[in-house]
Amino acid sequence: xxxxxxxxxxxxxxxxxxxxxxxxxxxxxxxxxxxxxxxxxxxxxxxxxxxxxxxxxxxxxxxxxxxxxxxxxxxxxxxxxxxxxxxxxxxxxxxxxxxxxxxxxxxxxxxxxxxxxxxxxxxxxxxxxxxxxxxxxxxxxxxxxxxxxxxxxxxxxxxxxxxxxxxxxxxxxxxxxxxxxxxxxxxxxxxxxxxxxxxxxxxxxxxxxxxxxxxxxxxxxxxxxxxxxxxxxxxxxxxxxxxxxxxxxxxxxxxxxxxxxxxxxxxxxxxxxxxxxxxxxxxxxxxxxxxxxxxxxxxxxxxxxxxxxxxxxxxxxxxxxxxxxxxxxxxxxxxxxxxxxxxxxxxxxxxxxxxxxxxxxxxxxxxxxxxxxxxxxxxxxxxxxxxxxxxxxxxxxxxxxxxxxxxxxxxxxxxxxxxxxxxxxxxxxxxxxxxxxxxxxxxxxxxxxxxxxxxxxxxxxxxxxxxxxxxxxxxxxxxxxxxxxxxxxxxxxxxxxxxxxxxxxxxxxxxxxx
Amino acid sequence: xxxxxxxxxxxxxxxxxxxxxxxxxxxxxxxxxxxxxxxxxxxxxxxxxxxxxxxxxxxxxxxxxxxxxxxxxxxxxxxxxxxxxxxxxxxxxxxxxxxxxxxxxxxxxxxxxxxxxxxxxxxxxxxxxxxxxxxxxxxxxxxxxxxxxxxxxxxxxxxxxxxxxxxxxxxxxxxxxxxxxxxxxxxxxxxxxxxxxxxxxxxxxxxxxxxxxxxxxxxxxxxxxxxxxxxxxxxxxxxxxxxxxxxxxxxxxxxxxxxxxxxxxxxxxxxxxxxxxxxxxxxxxxxxxxxxxxxxxxxxxxxxxxxxxxxxxxxxxxxxxxxxxxxxxxxxxxxxxxxxxxxxxxxxxxxxxxxxxxxxxxxxxxxxxxxxxxxxxxxxxxxxxxxxxxxxxxxxxxxxxxxxxxxxxxxxxxxxxxxxxxxxxxxxxxxxxxxxxxxxxxxx
Numbered sequence: 001x002x003x004x005x006x007x008x009x010x011x012x013x014x015x016x017x018x019x020x021x022x023x024x025x026x027x028x029x030x031x032x033x034x035x036x037x038x039x040x041x042x043x044x045x046x047x048x049x050x051x052x053x054x055x056x057x058x059x060x061x062x063x064x065x066x067x068x069x070x071x072x073x074x075x076x077x078x079x080x081x082x083x084x085x086x087x088x089x090x091x092x093x094x095x096x097x098x099x100x101x102x103x104x105x106x107x108x109x110x111x112x113x114x115x116x117x118x119x120x121x122x123x124x125x126x127x128x129x130x131x132x133x134x135x136x137x138x139x140x141x142x143x144x145x146x147x148x149x150x151x152x153x154x155x156x157x158x159x160x161x162x163x164x165x166x167x168x169x170x171x172x173x174x175x176x177x178x179x180x181x182x183x184x185x186x187x188x189x190x191x192x193x194x195x196x197x198x199x200x201x202x203x204x205x206x207x208x209x210x211x212x213x214x215x216x217x218x219x220x221x222x223x224x225x226x227x228x229x230x231x232x233x234x235x236x237x238x239x240x241x242x243x244x245x246x247x248x249x250x251x252x253x254x255x256x257x258x259x260x261x262x263x264x265x266x267x268x269x270x271x272x273x274x275x276x277x278x279x280x281x282x283x284x285x286x287x288x289x290x291x292x293x294x295x296x297x298x299x300x301x302x303x304x305x306x307x308x309x310x311x312x313x314x315x316x317x318x319x320x321x322x323x324x325x326x327x328x329x330x331x332x333x334x335x336x337x338x339x340x341x342x343x344x345x346x347x348x349x350x351x352x353x354x355x356x357x358x359x360x361x362x363x364x365x366x367x368x369x370x371x372x373x374x375x376x377x378x379x380x381x382x383x384x385x386x387x388x389x390x391x392x393x394x395x396x397x398x399x400x401x402x403x404x405x406x407x408x409x410x411x412x413x414x415x416x417x418x419x420x421x422x423x424x425x426x427x428x429x430x431x432x433x434x435x436x437x438x439x440x441x442x443x444x445x446x447x448x449x450x451x452x453x454x455x456x457x458x459x460x461x462x463x464x465x466x467x468x469x470x471x472x473x474x475x476x477x478x479x480x481x482x483x484x485x486x487x488x489x490x491x492x493x494x495x496x497x498x499x500x501x502x503x504x505x506x507x508x509x510x511x512x513x514x
Numbered sequence: 515x516x517x518x519x520x521x522x523x524x525x526x527x528x529x530x531x532x533x534x535x536x537x538x539x540x541x542x543x544x545x546x547x548x549x550x551x552x553x554x555x556x557x558x559x560x561x562x563x564x565x566x567x568x569x570x571x572x573x574x575x576x577x578x579x580x581x582x583x584x585x586x587x588x589x590x591x592x593x594x595x596x597x598x599x600x601x602x603x604x605x606x607x608x609x610x611x612x613x614x615x616x617x618x619x620x621x622x623x624x625x626x627x628x629x630x631x632x633x634x635x636x637x638x639x640x641x642x643x644x645x646x647x648x649x650x651x652x653x654x655x656x657x658x659x660x661x662x663x664x665x666x667x668x669x670x671x672x673x674x675x676x677x678x679x680x681x682x683x684x685x686x687x688x689x690x691x692x693x694x695x696x697x698x699x700x701x702x703x704x705x706x707x708x709x710x711x712x713x714x715x716x717x718x719x720x721x722x723x724x725x726x727x728x729x730x731x732x733x734x735x736x737x738x739x740x741x742x743x744x745x746x747x748x749x750x751x752x753x754x755x756x757x758x759x760x761x762x763x764x765x766x767x768x769x770x771x772x773x774x775x776x777x778x779x780x781x782x783x784x785x786x787x788x789x790x791x792x793x794x795x796x797x798x799x800x801x802x803x804x805x806x807x808x809x810x811x812x813x814x815x816x817x818x819x820x821x822x823x824x825x826x827x828x829x830x831x832x833x834x835x836x837x838x839x840x841x842x843x844x845x846x847x848x849x850x851x852x853x854x855x856x857x858x859x860x861x862x863x864x865x866x867x868x869x870x871x872x873x874x875x876x877x878x879x880x881x882x883x884x885x886x887x888x889x890x891x892x893x894x895x896x897x898x899x900x901x902x903x904x905x906x907x908x909x910x911x912x913x914x915x916x917x918x919x920x921x922x923x924x925x926x927x928x929x930x931x932x933x934x935x936x937x938x939x940x941x942x943x944x945x946x947x948x949x950x951x952x953x954x955x956x957x958x
Contacts, residue, residue, distance in 0.1 A: 137708065137709060137839070137840060138840065139839065139840030140840070142563070142564070142565040143563050143564055143565070143675040144563070144564035144675065145564055145565060146564045146565070146566060146567050147564040148564070224840070225921065225924075226921075226923040226924055226925070227921045227922050227923050227924070230923055307956060338575060339575060339577075437891070437893060437894045437919055438833070438893070438894025438895050438898065439807050439810075439833065439894060440807075440833070440835050440844070440894055442554060442556040442557075442806045442807075443525070443554040443556070443557075443573040443806075444554050444556050444557035444560065444571065445554055445557055445560075445566055445570045445571050445572075445573065446557075446560065446565065446566065448570065449565070449566050449570045458573055459573075462573060476921060479921050480921075483836075483837040483842065484835040484836075484837065484842070484844075485835060485842050485844055485891035485892075485919060488891070488919050488920075488921060489921065489922065491955075491956075492958060493958065504814070506830070506894050506895050506898050507807055507811065507829060507830050507831070507833060507894075507898070508811045508814060508815075508828070508829065508830065509828040509829065509830040510811075510814070510815055510818070510825050510826070510827075510828045511825070513818075513823070
């Protein structure tokens with residue numbers, strides 16, 4: 001490692017440490033105003049007497065404050081439940097906005113300073129660490145991946161994975177714990193959309209930052225490969241514009257929040273009534289968004305996947321894919337290649353697809369009939385179960401938290417219902433395949449090792465069979481790491497895909513029997 | 515039931531075992547003392563460099579062998595009694611066979627240099643060699659590699675990932691120029707030096723000098739230079755491993771002698787892979803040819819014979835590939851280091867990008883005889899067909915895009931190549947066949 005890279009790593013870690021420390025900065029004092037401004041009037045009436053003891057009290061951490069406030073609301077809800085007054089139970093999460101409004105001290109007064117000391121230092125450090133790699137010779141650089149505790153499930157990987165898992169749990173379930181981080185990005189959110197930041201703005205900001213910085217790392221690492229460079233630029237572009245900036249700008253223009261590249265069933269609440277109502281009540285643009293969303297599902301997915309395979313989405317456009325291909329690139333080798341994991345994958349990913357379809361059918365049934373029950377099943381229970389288990393736990397906590405432990409495509413491979421849909425098109429009706437070059441394969445295993453989707457690429461390459469797998473996202477890394485120029489991502493007549501291994505590979509002239 | 519015993523679990527032996535299982539119900543045992551399971555020997559370098567772990571180099575999962583009823587025995591064989599069809603292991607154990615396939619591979623060459631047995635001096639062929647290299651290079655500040663071939667450059671690349679400076683002794687006047695024509699050899703030579711390897715051309719090893727503990731501390735070259743080093747990599751080629759077979763009835767010369775059916779002079783004893791010497795090699799093929807795919811094809815062939823369909827070994831048009839640091843190399847047909855009398859050649863190189871293409875063709879009918887590609891991927895089927903068809907060089911160049919195998923969006927070199935040819939042959943210019951445009955490709 002060069003000196004400048006060591007400095008970069010030092011700055012990055014310092015920025016990261018400052019960021020962690022900001023969680024403990026300032027204090028929290030609940031005021032009458034904070035309650036009034038953030039609670040619905042009917043809830044204010046209910047909650048206000050309960051938090052009498054909290055008002056005016058100084059809490060030194062968001063944890064203490066959040067727990068105290070949450071406990072009071074919970075007690076209230078418990079009483080409603082035991083009195084069977086279910087309609088009065090409070091589902092709104094007030095902990096975060098109330099915590100934000102109760103925050104005092106340096107984090108509020110010197111937000112900009114803490115922003116630059118944390119994010120600024122970390123970004124600067126990351127660039128100092130990444131950019132000097134330009135001086136190395138272009139070409140595949142996988143040296144020491146299995147020697148490093150960061151990339152081979154060593155202690156760094158375990159620590160990082162644990163951090164990510166905790167981060168996601170806080171983000172989805174206890175956002176008030178990380179309220180200071182949300183405050184840090186408030187000015188940016190105000191500048192973009194005119195609204196204060198939510199935990200989702202914080203998440204979008206971090207996500208985009210990760211995709212862009214680690215995308216630049218990809219551009220340098222694969223600067224000998226135009227395919228990899230274009231692909232990285234593409235995911236960086238779609239994340240920054242479609243996923244992050246455009247929705248914020250739409251909000252600023254009083255239009256519905258909409259990510260134009262997110263497709264149902266990955267975008268699982270697209271058909272939820274709140275979303276349909278928003279789109280329908282927002283004039284031409286809203287209706288266009290509704291039509292666009294449906295067209296992506298019924299036209300774009302089959303047509304583009306027919307011509308190019310599912311890669312057009314999964315490794316060029318998708319946000320989850322974008323994060324996997326940039327932030328997740330150092331962990332691609334950790335995906336399990338065993339036959340057993342392939343079997344589990346097929347059950348799981350198609351299971352989630354079925355779940356998503358059934359859930360959405362219930363949602364639409366309820367939407368059009370007004371009946372919340374489909375037979376004995378409550379449609380709201382089904383959608384909230386999906387949101388919790390799939391939307392939050394699987395795609396977030398497991399999907400990204402397990403990067404350093406199970407590879408960078410855990411969600412895409414085992415859970416994404418859109419990947420399953422795209423995969424069915426790719427497997428059964430597509431021009432896409434990875435071809436193998438005659439008899440050149442030496443079974444070295446680089447392709448399988450670096451396949452993020454856990455495909456045993458070598459199994460096909462060494463027998464001269466095209467790789468036609470529903471899970472393949474077409475990242476092209478197998479082709480990049482192949483030392484003998486064996487693998488190539490190609491589109492051609494679907495009937496020309498070599499689905500059965502030839503009896504004899506090129507180079508063996510003995511007579512055929514079969 | 516017939517018991518087939520295969521000695522050696524490399525690509526040859528394992529391919530034989532798999533294909534015998536495909537076509538028969540015979541009992542199959544594969545014996546190796548090296549590792550319990552088949553692994554890709556060509557990937558040893560990647561384990562050392564940290565690209566992969568040993569488990570990743572296994573082409574089949576461990577359950578594969580029991581599922582396909584291929585018995586594996588991890589043991590070293592000490593002697594073979596061909597009369598009683600008995601293998602004697604280093605332990606007191608024995609094993610009977612009905613038919614024996616010898617796939618015992620190669621051993622590294624050592625040419626009797628003083629000090630060649632010192633600690634810190636080794637080749638790289640087996641899994642044990644890899645473990646030894648790990649130990650031998652743990653505290654090394656400089657290394658010398660002897661031998662300008664493929665293993666030599668691999669060892670140099672491996673050592674550089676550990677920041678160990680490497681001096682590379684090459685007997686020839688340029689890198690691998692007993693195989694590569696002059697220009698390609700120079701191209702790779704430059705590439706090696708760019709990576710910081712000190713290349714000593716026209717230089718051979720004279721002796722290896724020990725320190726007081728019997729470890730290498732320096733080497734002396736034939737040019738009388740003394741180079742300090744704590745590690746010496748011997749990469750001056752391999753020879754068929756005949757250690758088990760000396761003073762037996764089995765006929766050997768440089769390798770185990772086999773006929774076109776891979777049969778040895780003894781009944782029910784076959785030999786395949788690196789250890790083989792063909793009595794009557796095919797045209798354009800060497801009698802001893804140590805390449806991954808030739809071992810594989812011999813395994814496929816002998817499996818046919820064992821299963822009752824006596825089949826001759828018939829490798830087709832020659833091909834091979836390698837990677838020199840970042841430059842990939844592919845070759846099809848015959849591109850010898852010295853151009854044959856009846857052939858002419860066309861060589862194109864993009865110096866900046868380190869990409870090169872050579873096409874050899876017959877003077878009389880212009881038929882393509884061979885191709886070398888550097889930094890450019892070429893389609894095996896297409897060149898295999900063109901060489902068999904004796905396609906004239908002009909047509910090959912006009913249709914070169916059909917053999918293109920580089921990933922999408924990579925720079926296309928066909929126009930440069932054709933322009934270069936036309937410049938060199940102004941009287942017979944070539945026009946490239948029009949390539950399909952985006953829409954034609956989209957619906958082709």
